[in-house]
Amino acid sequence: MSRYFLSATLILVVGFWHYGRASRILGIFPTPSISHQVVYRGLTLALRERGHELVIVTTDPVNDPNLTNYKEIDVHSLYDIFIQDVDWIATREKDTWSNMFDGFMSKLELECEEILEHPELRKLYAPNSGEKFDLMLIEMLFFPSLMPLATRFDVPVIGMASLGLNLNMQYAVGNPIMPSHPSNWDTDEKIFGELTLWQRMKNFVRIWKYLYKYWTRYMPAQQALARKYFGNDIPDISDIEKNVSLVFVNQQAPITYLRPNVPKIIDIGGFHVTKKIKPLSKDLQKILDDSTQGFIYMSLGSNVKSVMLANGTREEFIAAFSKLPYTVVWKFEDEFLPNQPPNVLIMKWAPQQSILAHPNLKVFIYQGGLQSTEEAISHGVPVIGFPVLADQDIHVSKLASLGVGKKLEILTVKRDELIEAIQSVVYDTSHKKRMLDLRNMLRDKPYDSMENAIWWTEHVIRHKGAPHLQSTLVDEPWYQRQDMDIVFIISAGSLVALCFTLVVFHKLLICSIRAFNKLPSSKKDKLH
Numbered sequence: 001m002s003r004y005f006l007s008a009t010l011i012l013v014v015g016f017w018h019y020g021r022a023s024r025i026l027g028i029f030p031t032p033s034i035s036h037q038v039v040y041r042g043l044t045l046a047l048r049e050r051g052h053e054l055v056i057v058t059t060d061p062v063n064d065p066n067l068t069n070y071k072e073i074d075v076h077s078l079y080d081i082f083i084q085d086v087d088w089i090a091t092r093e094k095d096t097w098s099n100m101f102d103g104f105m106s107k108l109e110l111e112c113e114e115i116l117e118h119p120e121l122r123k124l125y126a127p128n129s130g131e132k133f134d135l136m137l138i139e140m141l142f143f144p145s146l147m148p149l150a151t152r153f154d155v156p157v158i159g160m161a162s163l164g165l166n167l168n169m170q171y172a173v174g175n176p177i178m179p180s181h182p183s184n185w186d187t188d189e190k191i192f193g194e195l196t197l198w199q200r201m202k203n204f205v206r207i208w209k210y211l212y213k214y215w216t217r218y219m220p221a222q223q224a225l226a227r228k229y230f231g232n233d234i235p236d237i238s239d240i241e242k243n244v245s246l247v248f249v250n251q252q253a254p255i256t257y258l259r260p261n262v263p264k265i266i267d268i269g270g271f272h273v274t275k276k277i278k279p280l281s282k283d284l285q286k287i288l289d290d291s292t293q294g295f296i297y298m299s300l301g302s303n304v305k306s307v308m309l310a311n312g313t314r315e316e317f318i319a320a321f322s323k324l325p326y327t328v329v330w331k332f333e334d335e336f337l338p339n340q341p342p343n344v345l346i347m348k349w350a351p352q353q354s355i356l357a358h359p360n361l362k363v364f365i366y367q368g369g370l371q372s373t374e375e376a377i378s379h380g381v382p383v384i385g386f387p388v389l390a391d392q393d394i395h396v397s398k399l400a401s402l403g404v405g406k407k408l409e410i411l412t413v414k415r416d417e418l419i420e421a422i423q424s425v426v427y428d429t430s431h432k433k434r435m436l437d438l439r440n441m442l443r444d445k446p447y448d449s450m451e452n453a454i455w456w457t458e459h460v461i462r463h464k465g466a467p468h469l470q471s472t473l474v475d476e477p478w479y480q481r482q483d484m485d486i487v488f489i490i491s492a493g494s495l496v497a498l499c500f501t502l503v504v505f506h507k508l509l510i511c512s513i514r515a516f517n518k519l520p521s522s523k524k525d526k527l528h
């Protein structure tokens with residue numbers, strides 16, 4: 001009896017203790033791209049496991065009825081606004097990133113509006129909804145109009161970025177803007193490493209121009225949108241943004257061009273890499289097992305698609321593959337591949353992590369997406385990267401600089417170049433060895449990224465924010481942060497002083513020449 005009583009009490013106590021710690025978290029993840037969503041999903045599912053209750057706005061819900069305490073608001077329709085009609089490969093040829101942003105602005109506004117209009121979310125944030133939260137998690141990319149949700153629920157905010165922070169967010173959290181530094185992925189000069197003075201100047205001008213456009217066109221439109229849905233008395237969205245408690249940024253030192261960061265930036269990484277590899281289908285398993293010479297896996301990811309390749313480029317890939325002694329598994333999103341060689345297998349969708357885990361894999365040909373990069377490293381597979389957009393250039397450049405892969409250009413690649421790159425990665429086993437070293441380096445750290453992120457999340461919940469991590473830089477205007485005002489005043493002052501000295505000197509010289517000319521010639525002779 002007493003034993004029963006004891007266990008019942010224990011269960012109650014543990015239950016209450018657990019209940020006491022459990023928090024209700026709102027997550028807002030608007031980017032219609034699975035590679036972004038899997039990172040956020042990694043954390044939100046782990047927080048659920050910890051006993052927290054979550055309400056998630058996402059374009060890719062898990063839709064698992066067994067997930068209790070995990071409500072999803074489905075905004076899959078955002079794919080129709082953003083992704084549907086973009087041929088990223090064609091865009092790479094035509095446009096620079098900052099020009100592309102001009103075109104994105106209206107689409108991003110439509111996205112935010114669609115989210116704020118969503119009936120389920122509207123019900124949630126209606127003033128009399130009675131809904132309570134302890135924290136808001138939000139994707140930090142281009143969605144400041146959604147920030148007043150935090151004001152509405154009076155909760156601290158943790159930002160999340162599934163890739164390196166973009167420039168407007170670097171600025172928002174108080175990070176220095178270093179326009180010509182290789183750590184910026186959203187520069188137009190796709191060169192990382194040593195830049196010439198001219199290239200740095202071009203980056204400088206374009207980056208400040210982009211930020212100017214962001215502040216003078218995008219932010220006011222976002223502010224207007226926020227007012228429309230949350231009322232006119234909401235604070236300035238940039239003020240809510242700069243008060244973000246923490247930002248989880250998907251970046252791991254060994255594979256990043258490092259930059260100085262304010263303390264509220266917490267690195268995460270590898271959230272989506274599965275620990276349990278799912279078995280391959282029987283057919284595919286047999287094909288890969290039988291490829292004793294080795295096989296190549298090619299996928300351009302979920303946003304960029306192999307069907308977007310220009311006919312000529314696709315022909316170059318086919319010609320190169322047909323000359324190789326390896327099987328090629330190609331994620332090609334069509335029923336039919338023209339001139340498909342017998343050693344090439346096409347799949348509309350590929351179980352990427354399971355394929356990367358196969359021991360016969362020699363090289364992974366990909367577009368340089370961060371999530372695929374992390375997967376390749378975690379399986380020790382050397383890569384050949386064909387970056388197409390956004391942060392893909394920076395990841396491929398970094399891997400190439402580490403000697404674990406090669407970087408080629410998707411718009412101009414020729415068959416011989418591709419064959420040479422593949423053969424050199426396959427024959428020169430140092431690529432593979434360095435990739436395994438890199439994997440060990442990434443794993444060698446004092447804590448697990450996920451446990452660390454959970455600890456920080458609960459830290460912010462416990463203390464209702466983290467103003468102790470806030471740098472005073474966020475309150476300073478741009479010129480003061482970069483000390484541009486001081487540089488300007490000193491330069492202008494020096495210039496004025498220099499001009500003044502020159503004028504005085506010039507005047508003195510004229511005066512003395514005149515004085516000299518007025519002297520009687522006898523005295524002039526004496527002076528000589």
Ligand SMILES: *[C@@H]1O[C@H](CO)[C@@H](O)[C@H](O)[C@H]1NC(C)=O
Pocket residue numbers: 235236239240243467
């Ligand atoms: C931001 O934080 C500061 C200091 O904690 C506070 O005074 C201010 O009201 C906050 N602003 C907003 C918009 O939440």
Ligand SMILES: *[C@@H]1O[C@H](CO)[C@@H](O)[C@H](O)[C@H]1NC(C)=O
Pocket residue numbers: 311338
């Ligand atoms: C590419 O090839 C297909 C047929 O395979 C053809 O219909 C299409 O017009 C070609 N596109 C270009 C840009 O040449």
